[in-house]
Amino acid sequence: MKSHKPRVGVYKFTSCDGCQLALLNAGQALITLAELVEFVHFAEAGFVDESAPVDIALVEGSVSTPQELKRIQQIRAHSQYLITIGACATAGGLQALRNYQHVDQWMQSIYASPQHIQTLATSTSMSEHVKVDLELWGCPINTQQVMRAIRDLLSGVAPRIVADSECLECKRRNLVCVMVAKGQPCMGPVTKMGCGALCPSAGRGCYACYGPSENPNTSALSNRLAGLGLLPQNIADKFRHINNHAAPFEQATHAKKHD
Ligand code: SF4
Numbered sequence: 001m002k003s004h005k006p007r008v009g010v011y012k013f014t015s016c017d018g019c020q021l022a023l024l025n026a027g028q029a030l031i032t033l034a035e036l037v038e039f040v041h042f043a044e045a046g047f048v049d050e051s052a053p054v055d056i057a058l059v060e061g062s063v064s065t066p067q068e069l070k071r072i073q074q075i076r077a078h079s080q081y082l083i084t085i086g087a088c089a090t091a092g093g094l095q096a097l098r099n100y101q102h103v104d105q106w107m108q109s110i111y112a113s114p115q116h117i118q119t120l121a122t123s124t125s126m127s128e129h130v131k132v133d134l135e136l137w138g139c140p141i142n143t144q145q146v147m148r149a150i151r152d153l154l155s156g157v158a159p160r161i162v163a164d165s166e167c168l169e170c171k172r173r174n175l176v177c178v179m180v181a182k183g184q185p186c187m188g189p190v191t192k193m194g195c196g197a198l199c200p201s202a203g204r205g206c207y208a209c210y211g212p213s214e215n216p217n218t219s220a221l222s223n224r225l226a227g228l229g230l231l232p233q234n235i236a237d238k239f240r241h242i243n244n245h246a247a248p249f250e251q252a253t254h255a256k257k258h259d
């Protein structure tokens, strides 16, 4: 009998699989979701049919090989609504650090036989190649955010991601600011909320895995970090991290390099 459930695909590109694993570890929420939708492709969970049309595509990983360039076009063509999950798919990921150096230099320093590797010169986000309907950041993603977005879609509501800064989450949770109280460098003021202030609640500074917040004041934060004693290169490295390829962080890195 033909299923009438909405069809969902989860697709892996260049990534560590951490976002897919976060989905698999979602426990009861995943079981509930599996009752509402039909997973047609989710290799980590044992469903493999990448060419099947889907209502919702969840894409993990960045585009870093010629094959991936073709695959994302094919997946976009048969997907009604495409959501990127995680920093890799949304901003190119940590592996976008390769964009700053010639790719041959990386390959020769890492692999014994680099001549067998087919790769692009850059690691890029999905939105640089196809239309993306919703971007979910994080390294890894917050599975509650993913479930909420899917539930919204199933209810006919347009999913919305709040892009205020991480600082707001700290305030809502009554967390003492690690930068003010302990003098720890923290990227929270320019980072999108969504993780539940995970790192500050463990007493350490945020390192911006949820990407840039709306209108991030990167120069004010750079000045604050300099006031804590960080050198321009240290400050540039703070921006050049998991979401190094996100435009505001790229610009901030560039600005510090020319200090
Ligand atoms: S965003 Fe982070 S956890 Fe997710 S696949 Fe990329 S590296 Fe792994």
Ligand code: SF4
Binding pocket: 139, 166, 191, 192, 195, 196, 197, 198, 199, 200, 205, 206, 207, 208, 209, 210, 211
């Ligand atoms: S506090 Fe920052 S680095 Fe830590 S999980 Fe949240 S966004 Fe990521």
